[in-house]
Amino acid sequence: MSIAVLGAGAFGTALAITLAQIGEVVLWARDTAHAEDMQQSRCNARRLPDAHFPQRLSVTSDIACVDGVDIVLLAMPMQQMGGFLASHAARLDGKTLISCSKGIDLATGNGPIEVIEAACPKATAAVLTGPSFAADIARGLPTALTLATREDASALQAQLSTPTLRIYRTTDTIGAELGGALKNVIAIAAGVVIGAQLGDSARAALMTRGFAEMGRLALKLGARPETLDGLSGFGDLVLTCTSAQSRNFRFGLALGKGEDFDPATTVEGAATARAAVQLGQRHGVDLPITAMVAALVAKDLSVSDAAAALLSRPLKEE
Template identity: 70%
Template sequence: MSIAVLGAGAFGTALAISLAQNGPVVLWARRPDHAADMVQQGENAARLPGVALPKNVSVSADIAQACGAQTLLLAVPMQQTRAFLTQHATLLQGKTLVSCSKGIDLETLRGPTALIEEIVPSARPAVLTGPSFAADIARGLPTALTLACRDQAQVLQEQLSTPTLRLYRTPDLIGAELGGALKNVIAIGAGVVMGAGLGDSARAALITRGFAEMNRLALMLGAEPETLSGLSGFGDLVLTCTSDLSRNYRRGFALGAAQEIDPSITVEGAATACAVARLAKARCIDMPIAAMIAALTEHHITVAQATQALLSRPLKEE
C-alpha cells in the first residue's frame, strides 16, 4: 500500500474514498471496534453514514500496518496531533506526512508542520487544506484543495489528485496551514452574527475584517500574502462562513442563539481562537475580532458585550 489515511473521522474517511479511485488505500481507525464496524457495515456509519467504502479501502486498527505506506495522511484532530506524533514517532520516521487538520496547538502555539519537524525530523511534512466538506469529497463532487510541500511537490500532487479532487501546489507550508486554521475562528464569528440575528451585512463586515486579521497574523508569522488569497485562505473562509454544514459556523450560531452545544463534536476553531488570541497578544498584533471570538467561546463575555466592544473601537482608515 502506497497511501494510508490515519484517522477514520468524516474527513479522513472521505479522503480514503476519493483516493481509492487511484488505487489501494489503508484507512486506520484508532478504536478496533470502530474498524470492525466499518468492515462489517461497508461504510463509516458513525462518521460518514450513507457512503459505501470502496473495496480497495482496507480498514485497520493496526497502526504498524497502516504505517507500512510511504505517504501518510494525518487526519487526526489538531489538538491530538502532538500526542499522536510523539506516540508513533518511530513508525513515522522517513515518511511523507500530510497534515489534514486545521488548527494551532493550544499548548505550544505551533502548527502541524512545526510539530512534525520537531517530533519526527526525518519525515517530509506537507499540508492538505482548502474549502471542502467530507460529504462532498466522499460523494465525488468536484473539490479543489491546496497542497503545500517543499520537496517533490509535483510528485505528491499527482499522487493525491483524483478525477474529482483537484490539488494546487505551493511551497508555503506556513501560509497554507494558517489559512485553514484562522478561517475556522472567523467562521465561528460568522455563525455568532447569524445566530444572534445581527444580519447579513454584519456577517459580510465580519468576514472582511476577519480576513484582514488573518493576513495580519499570517504575514507576521512568515506566510506569503498570495497564499491567504487562495483556496487555503480566502476560499476556505468563504465556504465555512456561509454554510451551516460547517461545524465551526454551527458552533458560532449556537453561541449567538444561546442554544445548547454538543460537546462531542470536534470544533477546531474553538481551541484555535484561544491560541490565536494568545499569539496576537504575545506579538502585539491587533486582532480584535479573534479576541472577541476567543472570549465568547470561553463564555467570558456575552454576544451583546462583544458587539459593543467591536462597534465602539476608534474610527480608522481601512
C-alpha cells in the same frame, strides 16, 4: 502507490474513499470495534453513513498498517496530533506525513508542519488544506485543495489528485496552515452574528474584517499574501462562514442563540482562537475578532457585549 489514512472521522474517511479510486488505501481507526464494523459494513455509519467504501479501501485498528506505506495522511483534531505522533514516532518517522488538520497547537503555538517535524524529524511534512466538506469529497463532488510543503511537491501533488479532487501546490506552508486555522475562528464569529440575528450585512462586514485580521497575523509570521487570497485562506473562509455544513459555523450559531452545542463535535476554531490570541500577543498583532471569539468560547463575554465592543472600536481607514 499505497496510502494510509490515520483517523477515521469524517474527513479521514472521505479522503480515504476518494483516494481509493486511484490506489490501495488503508484507513486506520483507533477504536477496534469501529474499525471492524466499517470493514464489514463498508461504510462509516458514525460519520459518513451515506458513503459506500470502494473495493480498494480497507480498514484496520492495527497501527502496523503504516509499515511499507510511503504516504500517510493524518486526519485527527489538531490538538490531538502532537500526542498521537509522539506515541507512534518510531513507526512514522521517515515517511511522507500529510496533515489534514486545520488549527494551531495550543501547547506550542505551532502549526501542523512544525508539530510533525518536532515528533518525526526525518519525515517529509506536508499540509493538505482548503475548502472541502467531507461529505462533498465522499460524494465525488468537485473539490480543490492546497498541498503545502517546504520543498516543491509536484510528484506528491500528482499522486494525490483524483478525477474529482484537484490539488494545487505551494511552498508557503505558513500561509496555508494559518489560512486553514484562522478561518475556523472567523467562521465561529460569523455563526454568532447569524445566531444573534445581526443580519447578512453584518456577516459580510465581519468576514471582510476577519480576512484582514487573518492576513495581518499570517503576513507577520512570514506568509505570502497570495496564499491567503487562495483556496486555503479566502476560499475556505467563504465556505466555512456561509454554510451550515460547517461545525465551526454551527457552533457559533449556537453561541449566538444562547443554545448548547454537542461537546463531542470537533470545533477546531475554539482552541485555535486561544492559540491565535497568544500568537498575536507574542508578535504584536491586533486581533480583535479572534480575541472576541476566544472570550465568547470561554464564556468571559456575552454576545451583546461582544457586538458592542466591536462596533465601538475607533473609526479608521479601511
